[in-house]
Structures are given as C-alpha cells and as structure tokens.
Amino acid sequence: MFTGIVEEVGQVARIEHHGEDRRLTITASNTPKELNPGDSVAVSGVCLTAVNITAGSFCADLAPETWVRTSFSRMHEGALVNLELPMKANGRFGGHIVQGHVDGVGKLIGLERIADSGNWWLQIQLPRDVEKYTVYKGSLCIDGISLTVARLDGTSCTVAIIPHTVEKTNLNSLRAGDPVNLEADLIAKYVKKMMTTEPRETSLTVEELVGQGF
Numbered sequence: 001m002f003t004g005i006v007e008e009v010g011q012v013a014r015i016e017h018h019g020e021d022r023r024l025t026i027t028a029s030n031t032p033k034e035l036n037p038g039d040s041v042a043v044s045g046v047c048l049t050a051v052n053i054t055a056g057s058f059c060a061d062l063a064p065e066t067w068v069r070t071s072f073s074r075m076h077e078g079a080l081v082n083l084e085l086p087m088k089a090n091g092r093f094g095g096h097i098v099q100g101h102v103d104g105v106g107k108l109i110g111l112e113r114i115a116d117s118g119n120w121w122l123q124i125q126l127p128r129d130v131e132k133y134t135v136y137k138g139s140l141c142i143d144g145i146s147l148t149v150a151r152l153d154g155t156s157c158t159v160a161i162i163p164h165t166v167e168k169t170n171l172n173s174l175r176a177g178d179p180v181n182l183e184a185d186l187i188a189k190y191v192k193k194m195m196t197t198e199p200r201e202t203s204l205t206v207e208e209l210v211g212q213g214f
Contacts, residue, residue, distance in 0.1 A: 002042045004095035004139075004146025006082040006169045007031065010043070013057065015077055022062040024048075024072075031083045032058045040100070042084040044170070045144035045181035046070050047100025070102045071143075071179035080170035082144040095146030096139040097186045104130040106142070108178045109156065111171060120161040122147070122171065124180060131155045133184035133192065141183040145169055 010028035026043065035041060035050045035058055042048075048060035067073050087093070104127035112121050124142060126134060134140055134157055138149050145165065151158040166172055174180070 001087050002047070002084050002095075002098040002100055002144075003087050003093055004045075004084070004098045004141045004144060006084055006145055008083045009168070009170055010081050010083045012075060012077055012079045012081060015075065020064045022067055022072075024060050024062065025052075025057055026060065026081060026083075027057045028083055029056065031085065032056060034085055040086050042082075042086075042098070042100045042144050044071065044081040045098070045100065045141055045183055046072070046102055069105075071105050071181050074179050080173040082169050084144055096141075098141045098144075098146065098183060099186060101183060102181045103133070103184045104128075104182050105179045106130065106157075106182045108174050108176055108180055110176050111161070111166075111174065114160075118163045120163075120166060121150075121158055122161045123156060123158045124182070126155045126157050126182065128155070130182045130184050131157075133188040135188070138188065139185045141181075143170065143174075143180045145171075 008028050008031050010026045010031060012024055013027045014025040016023040031041065032053050032055060035053050037051055037053060039050045040047055041050050043060060046066065050058045050060060052059040062072060106127060107125040109123040109125055114121055134149055134152060136149055136152055140147055140149055147159040149157055150160045161171065
C-alpha cells in the first residue's frame with residue numbers, strides 16, 4: 001500500500017521489448033538503495049515489482065495488461081517518473097490510501113501558474129471510469145501524487161498544486177495532451193459498490209446451502 005507522497009523522481013533509462021512483455025530500467029539516486037528483489041515500488045502511480053537492482057537503478061517487468069492500461073504505453077526513454085516505496089506499518093499516513101492499481105488514464109489539459117501566487121492549477125481530463133468516483137474536495141491520485149480535487153466541471157478536474165509538489169515530482173516535465181495515470185479513492189469505490197448491489201445476508205444462495213447439508 002502507498003500514500004501518494006512522492007519520495008523521488010526517477011528517469012526511464014531503457015524500455016526493452018520481449019514479445020508482448022516489456023521491461024523498464026529506471027535510474028534514481030535513493031530508491032534503489034532501499035529495494036530488494038521482489039519488493040513493490042510505485043512508478044508514477046503503478047505498483048511494480050523491482051528486479052535487477054543496482055546502486056543507481058532497478059528494473060520492472062510489465063505484462064501486456066499493465067502496458068495497455070496505463071500511460072506506460074505512451075512512455076519514452078528519458079521520461080521522468082514519480083517513485084514511492086510502500087508505506088511501513090509504523091509509518092505516518094501522509095496522503096491517502098493508494099494501491100498502485102490504475103483505474104484509468106487521464107489527459108493533461110494544462111498546468112498554469114495562479115496569478116500573484118507561487119501555486120499552480122493542474123487540470124486533467126478524466127475518463128468515465130474515474131470521473132464517477134471523483135468528488136469535490138475528495139482525493140485523487142494523479143501519476144502517483146496524492147491530490148485534492150478543487151473543482152469539477154463535467155469530466156474536467158482541477159487541483160491546486162503548491163510549489164513543493166511541482167519541484168519534487170515530474171509535473172514540470174509534462175505537457176498538454178500527455179497521459180497521466182489515475183487512481184480513484186478506494187473508499188469511494190467500495191461505497192458505490194454497496195449502493196448499487198442488492199444486499200444479501202450470505203454469499204451463498206439457499207439452494208447452495210441446502211446442497212452443502214445446512
């Protein structure tokens with residue numbers, strides 16, 4: 001589990017193709033030093049498994065599903081990515097619950113400086129699979145960054161970005177039209193599921209219970 005608090009910005013050094021599978025090699029100063037083979041690491045909001053770790057890099061294998069369902073399918077060598085290690089059991093919960101399971105890919109509309117301020121407005125076009133879980137003042141994970149929704153206008157979402165976030169993430173490297181990984185709030189997904197599903201006292205039907213001797 002992650003919290004959406006980016007710890008470091010890495011760079012995609014290489015993208016290798018092995019049939020339908022891909023392997024990313026990511027360089028970073030600090031993150032590889034804390035990884036062991038098989039550890040999870042969030043790469044721009046996608047939970048991946050670290051392999052082939054060196055002092056300054058690690059690799060991660062991507063199944064076709066991960067490649068197609070995330071922004072990675074449009075990633076290029078040299079791209080900057082947000083990195084976060086899993087939250088420790090005794091750690092501080094700084095963001096919100098982030099699983100690293102991408103719900104959809106959005107599109108960057110713009111990152112604009114707010115007049116007479118050091119802050120920025122980040123505007124994202126949301127896919128329907130994410131928009132239905134997005135609420136005003138709710139949490140949204142954008143490219144691995146835990147952010148708060150400031151405005152909703154149809155499928156357009158705006159969040160306020162402070163200077164620290166711009167400096168310590170990959171946001172400055174993104175341009176209008178670029179894809180971004182989105183993960184909706186986990187609690188919102190459970191609430192929607194409970195509200196749209198008929199309540200049942202048991203997961204088994206009467207016929208199934210009788211068949212089991214009850």
